[in-house]
Amino acid sequence: MLKKITLLFFIVVTLSCFCSCERYGTEIEDMMIIQGIAVDKDKEGYEVTIEMLNNKQSASADSSNVGEEMTLCYSGNGETVAEALRLIINKTGNVPTYTHNKVIILSEDVAKSDITKVLDIFERDYTTQPITLVCIAKDVKAGDVLKANIGKDISKSEVLEKILNQSAISSITPETRLIDVINTVLDETACIALPTVTLQKNGETKTFFVENIAVFNYNNEISYYLGRESSENFVKLLGELKNGTLVTEDEKGAKATFIIVDGKTRYKAEVNNGIVNYNVKIKMYCDLNAYEGDRFQSIENETVDIFKKNIESDTERRLQNTYKAIQENNSFDILHFGRRLLQNDKNSYNQMKNDWQNNFKKSNINVNVEVVIRRIGEESYHE
Amino acid sequence: MTEKKVTTFQFYSLLYICSVVAAFMFVSTTVIDLGTTDAILFPSVFGVLSLITIIPTFIFNKKSNGESVLSAISKRNKIFSDVVAFFYIVLVFILLLRTLARLDLFVSSEVFPENTMTFLIVSIVIVSVFLSLLDIGALSRASTIFLIMVTLSVSVVVFSAFSNIESVNIVPFFMNGETEFVKQAFSYSVFFPESACLILFLSNIKGNIKKGYYLYILFLVLSLTIVAFTVVGALGEFSNTQLFPAFAISSVGEFRVLERFESIQSSVWTVCIIAKTTLQIMIISNCIRHLFPKIKWWTPNALTGIIATAFIIYISNGVTRFSFMSSQIWVTVTYILLVVVLPVISLLSILKKKRGEKLA
Helix, strand or coil, X not given: CHHHHHHHHHHHHHHHHCCCCCCCCCXXXXXXXXXXXXXXXXXXXXXXXXEEECHHHHHCCCHHHCCCCCEEEEEEEECCHHHHHHHCHHHHCCEEECCCCCEEEEEHHHXXXXXXXXXXXXXXXXXXXXXXXXXXXXXXXXXXXXHCCCCCCCCHHHHXXXXXXXXXXXXXXXXXXXXXXXXXXXXXXXXXXXXXXXXXXXXXXXXXXXXXXXXXXCCCCEEEEECHHHHHHHHHHHCCCCCEEEEEXXXXXXXXXXXXXXXXXXXXXXXXXXXXXXXXXXEEEEEEEEECCCCCCCECHHHHHHHHHHHHHHHHHHHHHHHHHHHHCCCCCCCCHHHHHHHHCXXXXXXXXXXXXXXXXXXXXEXXXXXXXXXXXXXXXXX | XXXXXXXXXXXXXXXXXXXXXXXXXXXXXXXXXXXXXXXXXXXXXXXHHHHHHCHHHHHHHHHCCCCCHHHHHHHHCHHHHHHHHHHHHHHHHHHHHHHHHHHHHHHHHHHCCCCCCXXXXXXXXXXHHHHHCCCHHXXXXXXXXXXXXXXXXXXXXXXXXXXXXCHHHCCCCCCCCHHHHHHHHHHHHCCCCHHHHHHHCHHHEECCHHHHHHHHXXXXXXXXXXXXXHHHHHHHHHHHHCCCHHHHHHHHCCCCCCCCHHHHXXXXXXXXXXXXXXXXHHHHHHHHHHHCCCCXXXXXXXXXXXXXXXXXXXXXXXXXXHHXXXXXXXXXXXXXXXXXXXXXXXXHHHHHHHHHHHHC
């Protein structure tokens, strides 16, 4: 009998406490489902802008007929980012949920100070996700990026997330999730490098543009930017080569465009007389995508060899130059080469890590690129 | 202990889920560095330690002809068996408090952040008390079903996070020196005192206890190593900033069918914690029954539940109290007493008695 009573009690308790309906903020309409967060500096502290889903529109069966925007933007000010975010509740009346947050945009002003102070809430809060992307708004307020008119019925954060992801897949900028930023900060020898986003005019509307990389110093403050070409080379040196495009010429100067379909990077670090020497081997698998020579004619094997050699020597030269540029520009180790030394020679790393900036500046690199041309496109080929 | 029989598979399934849930509820502390590659070797050290510390239990099993610890000792020395039972009550109660405190922390941070979850904890204790009134057979049989859930859930977490493994996160072993590695590996191992339950349920298990134990340790070490490898490879030093590092990999991994896979994870781990708390309440209650044989059958279970709830409400309302409860010293002392000292002195007591009988 007692067992039955206990069982009945258990069922009643279960029914009453697992339905999750009594607490405010569990209904979709009561939630502030944040899509993107932008942080700017203001006189008192920070101005935080959020893009949230318009629950009225999202919750309707046929959302296109409601006549409402897909997302809404709100701003709040506070001494800290956390306070500014909390104060937005006063404007929306909804409970903030960061779980679906896709992107964190920091303004250049914010990035001029230690960005770890700003990012702490996104690491500490329970509902934030470590895979949220982080980027810097260049030549524009971070809040303006989220408020930009890029078209109707679009979640701007979602578009920006797609661009940043695609940019990483195309090896234009590195993948910079919150977890990557935190791991870089915790790495004693590494510096942060974040992609930048700008706004460009596109007729009546505007469009996002991601191409440069913001380089941070050892105090996690923004220092300088890497341009488009250097950014691509940086990604290759970083070992994040996935896809991308390459343009080269044949012996007559006709241009050929290749698509990188896969890439592998290997590192070897050796210390000789207190100088670190890096051997970086990059293997790229490429497909010919377009060729401006010979009026749709087939390509001879000799031409394929010329392409291969040209790409190899050209890429090697470019990567060496980018490495040199990074070294000469204050030697902030955005390439995680300190970590590469650790993986190869623990003792030397322990000796050098305390003066890594100087040791990185003195280091040498030898880049060896191997290109495998897999396909030449929808064309016959000469034997 | 009750004399209901369970197979080795059923019993070790229960121990396995209790151990794995401990790994997923592992809270980051400054004592153990889970971000370095050394963490991948910690489970192997735990495996070796488990194989060594179980020897007294196996000898005890042989000498007592498969009798459980309390009944075997009480036949020879009732007072000594009461002392052992008392120690089991105290030590397992500490484990129970730690499990509940961790559940409270988990639920109030990962499932319902910024909410006091006292009502949920009380409900879970009620459920555990009810389940503990059933025999070990029922719990063990249920565990075989949980085992499938846990295996599936761990596999999916690992599989989904595998593509996020970064080569820069893998650094050489023994970065902080061999001594520090041994210290940390031991600190990690003491979080898994589940094998101490074996000596208490010897008479309930049918089948080859030794073989089952070896398989259980092998399977557990493999699972923990895979989880540790994923944590180190996918999270790197970020894992040291996370409250529940092993749980954090489910939010890094991308599982195409379900965007919020960690929500399902939460429910799986909650079910496993219920099984764990049930086992702990069952052990405490059985030991109380050994001390007071005339007590009503449900009273020890209810009493354990009430006292544990009162303690947990007090502990979980302050982070300093929780830190004290979860401090490494408590964890180490309970592990040494439960896994090493109590089985050894129990074994010595029956060996001494046997020698006395032989001499007589």
